[in-house]
Amino acid sequence: MNPKNNLHIQLEGIGKKYGTEWIFRNLNLNIAPGDKLALLGGNGSGKSTLLQVISGYVLPNAGKVIFKSGEQIEEPENFKNQLSIATPYLDLVEEYSLQELIEHCAVYKPFLNNLTAKEIIEITELQHAQNKHIKNYSSGMKQRVKLALAILADCPLLLLDEPASNLDSNAIEWYIKLVGWYGAHKTIIVCSNSVKEEYEFCTKLLNVMDYK
16 A cells, blocks of 8 residues: 655746856746656756755755645655655665665665565565675666665655666566556656656656756
């Protein structure tokens, strides 16, 4: 069973610049509960920065991001409990085994349906490597772990930055199924370099290049 999602996100005149160069500006957007949104653009277009602004990790230079649970406005320090994220720049604790990593993450954020470490390992299809340290995983195996931890987290907002990175065709198919099984009621925002497999489930598209 998926968690109830009443999360509304509103971007009002958002802009971000580095030095004197605006990465994007004058961006207005309403994201309703359960929306599936793809942020598109090539390398350096600003889509990852926009995702970080939405997450609260990076502050905008202009405008504001408003989070509401129903009609109640969420304070930024409380909002982190409502989102999970998988990105290329997110590091895993590589000294842990897979089971240790899952148990560590569960302390800070519970998993959907009270999934156990054993069940999550089965979902990742990495049973054969469950006792290895994460540092000995291939890049594709690490990406599976990142995606599983984010998608299976019990929170309404899922942020994914280039989720198909380092995945072969079988793993991409696994990712799409995982989102379908566990992300139906989540609000999902995907950054992509127009790799359609990454965001084929998205019903809304935003090209960051339109906001230069």
